[in-house]
Amino acid sequence: MLAPPPELPSLPERAAPVAAPPQAAELVPAPSSPPAGPLAFLDRDHSILAFNERVFHWAERSDVPLLERLRYLCIVSSNLDEFFEVRATAHTSAAQNGDTKGAYTGASFEALMAHAQDLVARQYKLYNEALAPALAAHGLRIVSHGVRSAEQRRWVQEYFQREVRPLLVPVGLDPAHPFPLVANKSLNFIVRLKGQDAFGRANEIAIVRVPRALPRVIRMPARVAPAKEQLFVLLSSVIRAHLSDLFPGREVTEFSQFRVTRHSDLAVDEEDVSNLRTALRQGLQQRHFGQAVRLEVSAGCSRFLSDFLQTQFNLPQGALFRVHGPVNLVRLGQMVDLAGNASLLFPPWRAAWPQAMVAGTPVMAQMRERDLLLHHPFESFDAVLAFLREAVNDPDVLVIKQTIYRTGADSELMELLREAVRRGKEVMAVVELKARFDEEANINWAEALEAIGAQVVYGVVGLKTHAKMLLITRREGKSLRRYGHLSTGNYNPRTARLYTDLGLLTCNGDITADMDGVFNHLASQNRPPRLRQLMLAPFHLQQRMLQKIEQVGQAAQAGQHARIVAKMNALTDEALIHALLRAGQQGARIDLIVRGACMLPAQLPGVSENIRVRSVIGRFLEHTRVFYFSAGEEQDLYLSSADWMNRNMLRRVELAWPVHDPELRQRIIDECLVSYLHDEQGAWSQRPDGGYTRPAHPIDGPGAQAALMARYGQGGPMARKRRK
Missing domain, CATH: 3.30.870.10 (Endonuclease Chain A)
Structure with a gap:
């Protein structure tokens, strides 16, 4: 059972009516004024990377099933891909242009890349030193060329000739064959050659683009694997072992995998197009070839080849990532599915039929x-x-x-x-x-x-x-x-x-x-x-949230009960942050459960002592948005499609709606707020410097998600209630 809600007051027997939101006079409501004194908000992009560090922790945890740890590692890589595709362009451009003033500078680029480089290095270290050996101990091995048996090498060679070689087109670079247009996140090889081509020219650089249609992880047949082992081979390793086959008569002297990440946020001027659907479809064709923002190469890539690639993609040094393994960890997720070892996965979860509904009844x-x-x-x-x-x-x-x-x-x-x-x-x-x-x-x-x-x-x-x-x-x-x-x-x-x-x-x-x-x-x-x-963005959702926060702050100032608990995916809207800080300074107790980026600095002396920020990471991705306000005798609870981000408040159509039914309100408070405030298994608390820490001495017991699974599972109290 979930813990009772001591942190929150009980709801009154009859829910107080929620007043209708005022009709907006303008599209964008005026933001609240900032609190007195200078205050530096936490950096959004570093906060996103910090969130991924919290996800990465699940890959490090020894109590998580092994293949699930690998899955979390892949999730972090996928998140980083999207981070670079969406958030890195302004930083990279600033570094390329030598900008020293403004929100994005060369210094901000270097700091962000150092943060990302550290996280990526930790990923590969964990994979190479912990996950891969542990998987091998369970009979799941990715077999590199250097350790394959003669029989395994023959099988790989046959696979290469049958499945891979017909799809590869190596391109030798010369004035008639310039550097090819490399698609976003595609697998490629750069090769340095010795000798002359068929026309007597010494063009020494060639590019091999690998089609996306080819699987990146291949399971080897049982006949070439030792008993009780599942062997896998990476496509990159298959190609690497047979690069020389692509260049007959020439010697391969150097090579490296490489992968470029490009800006991929579609930008369409909707005011200047007659058909948005057509314009977007055309834009999709160009998405894979946006501005380069990151270059990944093998750790052993020579300086000559990495410099050549950086020049081609016009990338500063900080955007070069040398990795000790496959350049795309995301694709290792295919191994999780291919292995099929249930003992190394979370027990399967089967969602229950809703407790409040009778199956088979309209x-x-x-x-x-x-x-x-x-x-x-x-x-x-x-x-x-x-x-x-x-x-x-x-x-x-x-x-x-x-x-x-x-x-x-x-x-x-x-x-x-x-x-x-x-x-x-x-x-x-x-x-x-x-x-x-x-x-x-x-x-x-x-x-x-x-x-x-x-x-x-x-x-x-x-x-x-x-x-x-x-x-x-x-x-x-x-x-x-x-x-x-x-x-x-x-x-x-x-x-x-x-x-x-x-x-x-x-x-x-x-x-x-x-x-x-x-x-x-x-x-x-x-x-x-x-x-x-309903409250509708971009018209009055932000305005209404600001009013509710202000109302709680005024109640605190008057010596009345004043409490805010808000659960969301991100908190980056400055107007709402200012309002929360002011309400906290007026004496309101505020708990924010923010899964990802949070720009509000909590627990700062003299600024935000009454505000706590925590992030909960678990088996499932936290996505609920719940906003609870208690001011004196009035209590309001809202659900919403919107995070507290500027884009959600002012550049999207979003909704928030009240929950009036006392039983439903208390259920939401218990399951989505109180349980997460008491979670000590997947929770991280924000420090005043913006870093996050886990509980030093976590109390034994299930986390919020595990408790909910127990509650709704086949043997849980909600299942027994349904059977009655």
Whole structure:
């Protein structure tokens, strides 16, 4: 069982009504003024790297199953790839231009690269000195060329000739064959040659590009492996062993793997294009060839070859990463799937059917009785699919409206929307084409829906539609009734098994009317209606959060109970940070549970003694956004699709909504706030200098996620409650 909530006051028997947010007069609310005295916020980019250090800790933990440790190592590498693709360009450009003033300078570049270099070095050290030997002890080995038996070398040679060699095109560089355009994150080899080519020229540099279609980790057949061992070989090792085969008559004197990371954030001037979908599809073709920001080479790469590559990519020295192993650790994740050793993985988790719902009973009938709360991945996302499936099959359902941000390339949910159109229902899909790295899948779904007659809306020019809502309109007798689902996470069944999120199923008239108003606003782009319950960014979500924080601060100043507990993925909005600091200085107790980047410096004497910041990392990716405010006798609890970031508040369409039902509110407080404030297994506390530390003497017991798994698992109290 989860611990009782001593940190938070009990909710009153009757929830206090939540006042309607004021209608915004302008798009951007005025930010609050900063607290007195100078204050340096924590650096956002270093905070992102610090988050990845916390993830990396799970790869270091001996109590984590071995293949899961390897998976965490790969997750860190994947996160770093995205960090460089999205966040590094300004720093790299500053270093290239010799900038010494402003937010980005050569010095900021050097400091950031030193931080990243240290983390990468620790990754490879852990892999080489701990994970690889431990895997080998369990019979899982990646076999390099130098230790292969004669039989294994013959098999690798056959594999190379059959599967790899036909797809490789080595390019010798000369005036007619300039340095090729190297795609983002692709595997390549640079080779230095001795001797002359077929035309008597001594062009000494060649590039070998490796097609993405080839698997990076290959399992060797059992016939060439010792008993009870699974052997693997890396594609890079296969090619390395047979580089000379690609250059007959010449001698390979030097070579290295290399991989370049490029800026990959699509930039489309929406004001200057007539068709956003077409413009984005064209932009996708160029994404793989943006500005180079990082170069990875093998640790043994010669200075001659690394200098040659740096010149080609115009990269400063700090952007060169020499790695002791494969240049792409992300691809080692394929070994986790190929190994299939269940004893080295987490026990499989099967999400429970939601405790508040009766399986087999119509979802909308249950919603008419009361609001339903879903807590993923502890409770199954199948309940959301059941709700939509029921609506598609119900002849009395007339209209289905849904926002689509990240649903995946293969989605039952999207197929259900298509089936709804075929059954004659009005379907409106707000498809966010600019969802980073999901643009192509979303464009394809938009085209598929449009082709059969659905109304597809691409959101608002200049803003991303990040709100998560599904609205059903049903004829009941002589009237229409709306049924809604609001979520902190995406409509993606796969990530719903990996991310923690909350969803609310409701037919509350005010909330569903607000949802319908927001959908109409997104389609018409008229001014949004006056909302009764929902808070909408970029209009008044930030303003309302600032007001709630200020209200808590005023209560503290008046000697009343004053408490804020907020859980989110990132805290970088300066207006909200200023407001939190001021409320803390007024005496409010503030706990912030921030998974990733946090720019607010906590526990600073005279500035933020009353503010604690903690980050919880676990088996699942923390993704819920919960905001709790207690000011005197008034208590408010909100769920939201938005983090407290400037982009979410002012450059995206986001929603926050209140939870009125006392039982649901207390459940959210217990499961999403109190349990995380008491977690000592996956929690890190922020120090005044911005660093993070784990509890020095953690109390025995499960962390928040493990406790929730125990609560909702087949033998847990919620499972027993469902059986009753």
